[in-house]
Amino acid sequence: xSSKFSEAVRRRFMTAGFRLAAWYAVFFIAGSLAVMxxxxxxxxxxxxxxxxxxxxxxxxxxDAEYRVGGLSGLKEELGHRVPQPGAETFLIRVTGAKDxxxxxxxxxxxxxxxxxxxxIPAAGSPAWSFVGTAHHETMLEVVSGLMPDGRALQVGLxxxxxxxxxxxxxxxxxxxxxxxxxxxxxxxxxLTRRALLPLRHLIGTVRVIEAGSxxxxxxxxxxxxxxxxxxxxxxxxxxxxxxxxxxxxxxxxNVAHDLRTPMTRLRAVAEAALTNESSAxxxxxxxxxxxxxSERVLLLLNALMDISEAETGVMKLKLERTRLAAxxxxxxxxxxxxxEDKGLKLSAEVNADITVQCDRARLRQxxxxxxxxxxxxSPSGTGIMVSLAAEGKDAVISVADRGPGIPEKxxxxxxxxxxxxxxxxxxxxxxLGLSVVRAVAxxxxxxxxxxxxxxxxxxxxxxxxxx
Ligand code: ADP
Numbered sequence: 001x002s003s004k005f006s007e008a009v010r011r012r013f014m015t016a017g018f019r020l021a022a023w024y025a026v027f028f029i030a031g032s033l034a035v036m037x038x039x040x041x042x043x044x045x046x047x048x049x050x051x052x053x054x055x056x057x058x059x060x061x062x063d064a065e066y067r068v069g070g071l072s073g074l075k076e077e078l079g080h081r082v083p084q085p086g087a088e089t090f091l092i093r094v095t096g097a098k099d100x101x102x103x104x105x106x107x108x109x110x111x112x113x114x115x116x117x118x119x120i121p122a123a124g125s126p127a128w129s130f131v132g133t134a135h136h137e138t139m140l141e142v143v144s145g146l147m148p149d150g151r152a153l154q155v156g157l158x159x160x161x162x163x164x165x166x167x168x169x170x171x172x173x174x175x176x177x178x179x180x181x182x183x184x185x186x187x188x189x190x191l192t193r194r195a196l197l198p199l200r201h202l203i204g205t206v207r208v209i210e211a212g213s214x215x216x217x218x219x220x221x222x223x224x225x226x227x228x229x230x231x232x233x234x235x236x237x238x239x240x241x242x243x244x245x246x247x248x249x250x251x252x253x254n255v256a257h258d259l260r261t262p263m264t265r266l267r268a269v270a271e272a273a274l275t276n277e278s279s280a281x282x283x284x285x286x287x288x289x290x291x292x293x294s295e296r297v298l299l300l301l302n303a304l305m306d307i308s309e310a311e312t313g314v315m316k317l318k319l320e321r322t323r324l325a326a327x328x329x330x331x332x333x334x335x336x337x338x339x340e341d342k343g344l345k346l347s348a349e350v351n352a353d354i355t356v357q358c359d360r361a362r363l364r365q366x367x368x369x370x371x372x373x374x375x376x377x378s379p380s381g382t383g384i385m386v387s388l389a390a391e392g393k394d395a396v397i398s399v400a401d402r403g404p405g406i407p408e409k410x411x412x413x414x415x416x417x418x419x420x421x422x423x424x425x426x427x428x429x430x431x432l433g434l435s436v437v438r439a440v441a442x443x444x445x446x447x448x449x450x451x452x453x454x455x456x457x458x459x460x461x462x463x464x465x466x467x
Pocket of ligand 1: 373374377403404405406410419420422424428429431434
């Protein structure tokens with residue numbers, strides 16, 4: 001129980017959110033302390049400067065007096081002074097040889113300082129010194145200078161008023177710092193929590209997906225920031241993956257279904273041939289039936305492999321510079337017999353100059369599939385027109401027929417592997433012809449499209465970049 005609790009505590013403290021908030025707090029506190037400390041030292045040094053300026057002014061005045069009137073002149077001057085309310089009261093002391101004071105003028109509070117400890121200066125410019133009280137509560141800041149008669153003039157000021165001021169500053173700073181730090185900590189924790197919320201949603205979604213549901217999506221807030229963008233990209237990636245997975249599932253189902261019929265037939269033919277009653281001639285026929293069926297299966301598997309290769313971008317092409325007019329004529333010639341048999345008029349209108357870099361065998365295959373469909377689905381007496389033209393940087397081959405056209409509901413699916421339109425079931429076919437056409441076009445960096453009018457015919461367009 002306690003180890004579970006400590007594990008939970010450890011996990012909470014190891015979260016990125018906690019670490020971010022902790023770093024934020026450390027920097028915030030260190031920054032605030034640095035600013036306060038700097039302000040404190042600046043204030044303290046400016047107070048000291050101002051005190052020293054006052055002491056020095058007093059010292060210079062008395063020094064001038066002493067130099068003119070000597071000790072008696074200084075005494076007289078001090079005797080004339082009228083205490084000003086609120087003005088600073090200085091320690092004024094003149095010491096003779098052996099540090100015995102010959103004049104001392106100071107408020108009673110200064111008695112607590114050890115005045116004997118004020119150092120006697122050497123000749124030269126006046127020197128600064130500090131003396132403290134017995135319990136070090138405050139200090140006396142003194143400037144001492146040597147007079148021409150060998151005595152020392154000392155002028156000092158108690159630092160207690162500036163100490164009090166600094167003490168107040170420290171109290172106020174602490175009173176401001178504590179709530180500011182607490183506020184900073186709370187603000188940091190809230191901001192970190194809010195900033196990491198989309199990440200937590202992402203983690204939650206991945207957990208749901210890991211548990212087996214591909215339908216989970218990251219909630220997108222629409223703020224358009226980086227994390228929101230990552231969420232929508234993640235969602236569109238999931239859409240694509242689930243589309244691919246369901247596509248693969250459907251394709252696998254279709255393949256299994258489509259393979260079952262020829263394989264069952266193959267087995268039935270072989271079994272029948274193996275019975276004792278079958279003649280040598282019947283066995284020969286059965287064998288050629290078997291070859292025909294296995295040919296069908298191989299065709300199906302090869303077409304499926306080609307489509308997969310093209311879709312994943314790994315179809316190997318044997319690229320050769322090709323005059324398309326010649327290639328089209330070859331294929332049209334092959335299909336002209338089948339067209340004639342069905343009473344169709346197959347004609348071609350080609351631009352003789354267009355050349356492309358293509359895999360001839362695959363392009364022939366694609367064109368043959370388009371022509372095969374046109375011949376297969378056109379009613380007799382109609383015409384089929386194959387044309388080749390240049391459009392911008394593309395070579396465009398189109399196959400137009402006057403067949404039944406394609407119903408709107410079939411349109412989005414005719415390029416899918418193994419899909420066959422309902423009305424086409426009476427015709428022979430695997431439902432792979434158009435998938436191969438599109439795969440070949442994609443592998444060449446082109447495209448395959450159709451425009452159709454139900455009842456009036458279809459135009460299939462195969463586009464590849466010209467050489
Ligand atoms: P298959 O022809 O073997 O059925 P395809 O992949 O070549 O498979 O074509 C898919 C579907 O598209 C066909 O089943 C048919 O419904 C439709 N189709 C293709 N070409 C034509 C066409 N020229 N005219 C009308 N429908 C067509």
